[in-house]
Amino acid sequence: MIDLDQHRVKPGDRPNLSEIPARQDAGLDSKADGEALLASNVERIDELQGRLWAEGRRSILLVLQGMDTSGKDGTIRKVFTGVNPAAFEIHQFGVPGPHEIAQDYLWRAHARVPRRGRIGIFNRSHYEDVLVARVAKLVEKSVWKRRYDHINDFERMLHDEGTSVVKCFLHISREEQFERLNARIDDPRKNWKLSPSDFTARADWPEYREAYEDMLARCSTKQAPWYVVPADRKWVRNVIVSQLILDTLEKIDPKYPKGVEDLEALRTFARDHRDANG
Ligand code: ADP
Numbered sequence: 001m002i003d004l005d006q007h008r009v010k011p012g013d014r015p016n017l018s019e020i021p022a023r024q025d026a027g028l029d030s031k032a033d034g035e036a037l038l039a040s041n042v043e044r045i046d047e048l049q050g051r052l053w054a055e056g057r058r059s060i061l062l063v064l065q066g067m068d069t070s071g072k073d074g075t076i077r078k079v080f081t082g083v084n085p086a087a088f089e090i091h092q093f094g095v096p097g098p099h100e101i102a103q104d105y106l107w108r109a110h111a112r113v114p115r116r117g118r119i120g121i122f123n124r125s126h127y128e129d130v131l132v133a134r135v136a137k138l139v140e141k142s143v144w145k146r147r148y149d150h151i152n153d154f155e156r157m158l159h160d161e162g163t164s165v166v167k168c169f170l171h172i173s174r175e176e177q178f179e180r181l182n183a184r185i186d187d188p189r190k191n192w193k194l195s196p197s198d199f200t201a202r203a204d205w206p207e208y209r210e211a212y213e214d215m216l217a218r219c220s221t222k223q224a225p226w227y228v229v230p231a232d233r234k235w236v237r238n239v240i241v242s243q244l245i246l247d248t249l250e251k252i253d254p255k256y257p258k259g260v261e262d263l264e265a266l267r268t269f270a271r272d273h274r275d276a277n278g
Contacts, residue, residue, distance in 0.1 A: 001027070007229060017171060052087070055117065058116060060119045061165045062122070062241075063168070064076070066168075071237055078238040079242045092123045093122065109122070127215055148214075170237060181202070216228065
């Protein structure tokens with residue numbers, strides 16, 4: 001069993017990321033155990049997502065943040081492999097375009113919140129506005145400092161309106177990132193994933209660590225908690241995120257809507273119809 005509590009940032013706590021090992025086994029005995037648990041979680045997520053979709057009243061938003069190569073795309077691929085694509089949404093947040101920059105910074109996030117009945121993923125998110133915006137000095141300190149409160153208010157509103165917000169910080173070590181970036185240089189099939197910003201962000205690692213710690217300390221709330229997911233081992237990362245989604249679905253406990261009133265009449269109709277058609 002995965003102890004999710006151990007990874008959740010309690011409101012008011014400030015995790016020290018340099019003291020949290022990125023390479024962990026999450027209490028599992030082996031990779032094979034982790035993969036077996038992932039497979040059963042994926043199956044159960046599919047089943048419960050079917051109920052969430054049928055119920056059509058509530059939604060789940062999973063926010064994924066992490067340094068380049070921390071595995072945001074890989075996590076999505078592995079954890080949501082079984083879900084019904086019609087009831088699933090993924091949004092990527094890159095450098096804001098002209099249309100986006102003309103609005104407040106939460107506008108583009110709000111517009112992409114999953115519709116009722118769906119699971120939505122933010123691959124990067126409004127948190128970039130207290131991460132890259134801060135570290136790359138795109139805005140003044142007086143501007144990004146105010147944003148933690150805006151974000152908490154925004155997420156509380158989503159929670160009150162029926163969206164369960166869960167947030168995962170994929171925590172990789174600097175050494176592991178070095179290995180993964182090198183693999184992208186060496187493997188022609190991975191070259192396309194590289195961008196110069198991967199290296200500039202890496203050079204600013206201590207500044208990013210501080211920005212992430214502030215984000216976790218200021219924005220892990222009861223309604224929208226942050227989880228620090230050890231991500232040097234991909235199978236550990238995947239199984240923890242799958243467990244979190246499964247737990248969230250189980251807590252929501254979506255119900256199939258009540259069907260038609262008179263099932264007996266429909267049964268008779270179907271039987272007569274079949275009989276009439278031989
Ligand atoms: P990814 O690295 O997620 O696979 P990209 O290579 O397109 O995707 O990178 C997206 C880039 O956009 C990242 O460098 C990220 O920091 C940047 N970005 C995202 N949101 C913002 C923002 N609000 N302001 C500035 N840059 C942003």
